[in-house]
Amino acid sequence: MITIKNITKKFNDFIAVNNLSLEVKEGEILCLLGANGAGKSTTINMLLNFIEPSFGSAKINGLDVVKNPIKTKNFLTYIPENLMLYPTLTAIENLDYFCKLSGKNFDKTELKLYLTDAGLQEEAHNNRVKTFSKGMRQKVGIALAIAKESKVLLLDEPTSGLDPKSSNEFMDLLTRMKDDGVAILMATHDLFRAKEVSTHIGIMRSGKLENYSDSSKVSLKELETIYLDIMNFKNVS
Amino acid sequence: MFYNNLIYEIKLLIRSNWLILLLIGITLLFVFATFNGNKNVTKRVNDIAEVQEGFNKKDSLMLATLIKIEKGEKTGLPYWQLPSEPMTVGSRYPRIAIMHPEALSFLATGQSDMYTHFKSPTVYGNNFALDYSEMVNPVQLLFGNFDLAFVIIYILPLLIIAFTFNVLSKEKELGTLRLLGAQPISVINWLLQKIIIRYLIFTIITSIILLITIALFSPNAFNSINNLFGLFLLIYGYILFWFVISFIVNIKINHSSKNALSLIGIWLLIVMVLPATVNQIGNSLYPTPSRLKMINEIRLIKKENEKKQNEIMSEYLRTHPELAQGNGNDKFGFWHNYFASEKIMEERTKPLLAEYDLQLKKQQNLIRMFKYVSPAILMQQSLNNIAGTSEKHYNDYKKQVFEFSNTWRDYLVPMLFKKQKFKVDNYKELPQFTYKNRIVNNVWLNLLSMLILSITIFVLLGFKDLKRKIIPITRL
Amino acid sequence: MKNIIFKELKELTRDGRFKIAIVISLILLVVATITGINQYQKNNQQYLESAETERKVWETQGEKNPHSAAHYGTYAFKPKFALSLFDYGVTKYTGNSIFLEAHNRHEASFSEATDQTSLARFGTLSINFVLIYLFPLIIILIGYNSYTKEVEHKTLTLLKSQGVHPTKLTLGKWLATFIPVFLLTAIIFLIIGIILSSLENLAFFTWSSLLAIFASYTLYYLIITTITVLISMWSKSSGMSLVSCLIIWIIFSFITPKIATNFANENHPYPSKSEFSTRIAEDRKNGLDGHNPWNKAAKKLEQETLQKYNVDSLSQLPFNYAGYRMQKGEEHEAKIYEKHYNILNEIANNQNNTYKKLSFLSPFFPIRFLSMDIANTSDNLHWKFTKAAEKYRIEKQRFLNNDIKDNSKLGERGYKMSAESFKKLPKFSFTPPTLGEILKDNTQNIFFLSLWFFIPFLGLIITSKKI
Known part of the structure; x- marks a missing residue:
C-alpha cells in the first residue's frame, strides 16, 4: 500500500530525509520512532505531496504521489498532530463537508453511524467543534477514514497531548482499522504504545532508517535499548 | 464540490456573523450615500425651479405687456424697456437654458458641484465665453462629497478586502489547511471556488441593497433602466477586479496580517496614489493652457480693436447699450453699429478662444487616456458618465447653450433690421432650449477594459499556481 | 529607555515592509517635488508676466474717457506663494484672476479645476499629500504591533519580570514609533527649505512659516503615534491592532471629511x-435698506451738494458734478456688493466652522486647515485676496471718477483723460497675512490638535500602568 523507495529530501544544505526506503502493506501498522527533526514528519509530508522529494519516489496503492497528487488522496486519510476542524460547524457537518470534498455523499444517519463507529459519543454529534478536545477531533478524523474507506492512514504523533484513556481508545481504533486491512503509518514518540499497537517499528535518525524490526519479535525492553543506543550514537558523533 | 462549498461557505459566514456585519455595513453606507446624493440633486432641482419660476413670472409679465401694447393700451414703461422692441426682448428677457439632472445624477456628484445648471445668454455680449462656474466653498470641492460613487470606488474595495483577505491564510493559521491538503481535491481550485462563492454572495448582497435603496430613495432611476443596468454591470466588474487581486494575494502571500497590509497597500495605490500621481505628472507633461495668458491676449486684442470699434460707435454706448436713446432710424442705427462693433471684437477673439478650447480638449483627452492606469479612475469616469455629471457633459452643455444663443440671436436680430415689432405670436415661436445628453456613456467599453484588466492579472499572476494545483502547505 | 528605543529601531530596520513603504514614499516625494517646482516656476512666471502685461496695457491705453477706461477695466492677479509648492490647498478650485470694472464686482474666474478632467478630483500628488496621507500609514506600520508582538511572542512577561518600569517601556516604544517618521519629516522639511530658498523669483518665503508647518505635522504625527501605540496596547492580536489602526486612519482622513462636507452643505x-x-x-x-433706491438717493445727493456749495445749479459747482455723482453711485453699489459678499463670507466661515467643530471626530481637519492656511493656499487667503482686489477696484474707480470730477465740465461729451494720467493709478499689490496673524486665526485648530494629542497620551500613560 505504502511504498517509499530511496527517497531523499534536501532543504538547501540540510538533508531531512536521506535515501529512505520502506513499505507498509495492508493490515500493517508501521510506527516511526525518532527524535524531533529525525525526518518522520517530512516523510509523511512527502507521502501527502505537501513536499516534493528531491530524489526517489513515494507510492500509495501503486501510484506515484508526485504524478498523481489528487488521485492518491482518494486512498488515504491524514491525521496531523493537532487535527483542526471548522470550529463553528458541528461534528456531523465537519464530517459531511470533508466526505463531500472526497466525493462521498452520505445522509445524516450514515454520518452518525461513522462517528459512533469512531467512538464519538452521540451527545457530541450535533455540538460545534469549537468545544471539542483534541481526542474528540481525532475521532472525527477516524470517522472520516472509515467513511472514506481509506486504505492508508497517515498519523503524525496522534497521541501527544492526549490523556491515557483517550490514547488507549485511540489505539483500539487503530487496531480495529488494521484488522480491516488498512495500511497505517504513524510517527510517534511513544515507545510503549508503538510496541503495543504496531506490526513493525522503524527508528529514524538524521533522515535515515537506522533500525527496522518486527514488533512481535522484540520486547519493549530490547526496543528501548536499541532506541537509546541509536540516539546516544548521535550524541557521540 | 461547488455545491458543497457553497452550502458550507454560507453556513460558515452566517455563523461567524460576517454576513450580518456586511449587510449592515453596506446598507448604512448605501443609504447614507444615496440620501446625500439625492439631497444634492434636490438642491439642484430646487435652484432650477426657483430660477424657472422667476423666469416664468418675468415672461408672463412681458406677455401681459405685449398684449397691452397690441391692444394699444398704455404701459407706463420707458421706450427702451418695451418688449415690443426685439432688442429689449434680447437684452431684458433672455431665454433660460437649463441642464436638468439625469435620472441617475444622485449617483455621482462628479463635476456638478462646480458648474451652474442654468444660463441666460443675452442677445449681445460674448456668449462664447460665458462663465459657467457655480458659487461654491472651495473647501467642499477639496474634500469632496459622500456620494454613491465614493462608496463604490473607495469603500467597497475595503469591504472586499476585509471579506476576503484571509480566506486561505485563516485555514492555514487555524490548521484545517493540512486536512484539506490531504483530501483528493486541488486546494487552489477549492480556494478559487470559495472566492467565487464569496464574489457571488458579495455581488448579490450589494445588488439587492442597492436596488432597495434606489427604489426607496430615488425610484426615478428606474426610468433609465439601461443606465441602471450598466451601473450594476460596472459594479460587478469593479468588484471582480478586487476579488481577483485578493485571490492573487491569498495564494502569493498567504499570511493574514501580511495579506491585509499588502491589500491595503494595493488599495491605497489604486484609489489614491496612482490617480494623484497620474494627475500631477499628466498636468506637468501636458499642462492646461494658461488662462492668465489667454486673458492677456484677449486684452491686447481688445485694446487694438478699440480704435476700429470707436470709428463705428462711441465706447460709452457700447458698454451701456440699454441706455441708447432715440426713435426709429436712430435706434436702428444704434443697434446696427452695435452689432457691427461687437462683431469685430468677436471675430478677433473667437479664433483665440477656439484655439484655447482645442488645446484644452487635447489636453483633457490625453489625461483621459490615463483612466486605464487604475480601475478606480475608470470607475469614476464611468459613474460620472452614467450620472451625467462628467466634464464632457458640461463641455457639451456649454456648447449647446452657445448654439442656442446663436439660434436665438438669429431669430431676433433680423427682426430688428427689418424694423419688425416683437408680438405675442413671436413669443410663441421663440426658440426654446432643451438640454440633450449627447455623450456616449461608454459603459461597455469601460466594463470591457475592467474585465480585460482583471483577467490579465488573473492569468499572469495566478495561472501558474492554478496549473500546479498544489499549494506548498509546509513551513507553517 | 534608550535601550528599548534602540531595540525597537533595530527590529524596524530589519523589517522589509517598512523599507518598502519608506522607499515608495520617498519616490513619491521626489516626483511631487520635481513636478511641484516645475509647475510653481511656470505658474509664477505666468503670474509675473501677466501682471506686467496687464499693467502695460493699462498704462498705454492712450487718451480715453475715464469711464470708458473704467469699463475697459483691469485685472488683479493672485500671486503665487512660495509654500504653495508644498501644499496646493484649494488653489486649484479658486480662480487666479479678478476682472475689475465699473459698477460690477466680479468673482475670481477660471479656476484650474474647471479646466481639468474629473481625474483632478482624486487629488493631486504633492509633498503635503504624502505627508498627510502616507506618513501616518508608515507610523501605523511601525507601531501597530509594538505591544501585540510582545504579547504574541510572550516576551512581555519576560520584560516585566526584568523590572522595567511600565511607563518607561511605553514611552520607549512610543518614541521608537515616532522617531523614524520624525527624522524623515525633519530631513524633508530641511530639503524643501533649501530648495525654496534657492529658487528665483520666490514670493513670500519665510523659514518661520516652514517651521510652523513642520511643527504642525510633528504634532499630527505625535497624535497618530499615540493612538497607534494605544491601540496596540488594547488589542489582543497584531491583526486586530492593524485592522483597528487602518480603520481609524480611513475614518480620519477619508470618511469624516466627506461626511462633514454634507453636514456643512446641509446646515x-x-x-x-x-x-x-x-x-x-x-x-x-430698491436700495440697500429696501426703500432708498439709488435714483432717489441721487436726487437727495444733488440737493445736498447744491446746498453745501450754496449754489442754484449744478453747472455752478466748482467741479464736474457728473464725476462726483458717478463716484457716489459707485460707492453705493460697492456697499451693496460688500453686504452680499459679507453674507457669503459668513456662510463660508460657517461651513468652515462646521468642519472645525467636527475636529473632535478627526484630527485630520485641524491639520488640513492649518497646513493650507500657513502655506497661503486656503480659502481664507482667497477671501483676503478678493477683498483686497475689491478695495483696489473701488480705489481705481475713485481715481477715474475724480479725474472726471476735477478735469471735465458738466455735460462735456468728448472728454478724454490724458494718456499720461493712467500711469498715476497705483499698482495692485497683495500681501498675505503674517505668520502671527495666521496662527492667531488658527488658535482653534491648534487647540484641537493639542487636545487630540494630550487626551490619548494621558490614556497611554494610564494604560501603561495597567498592562
Missing part, C-alpha cells in the same frame, strides 16, 4: 450664482 447652503446676483440686483433696484 449652511451656498446660494446659487443666479440667486446671489438676483439679490444684488434687487438691492441695486
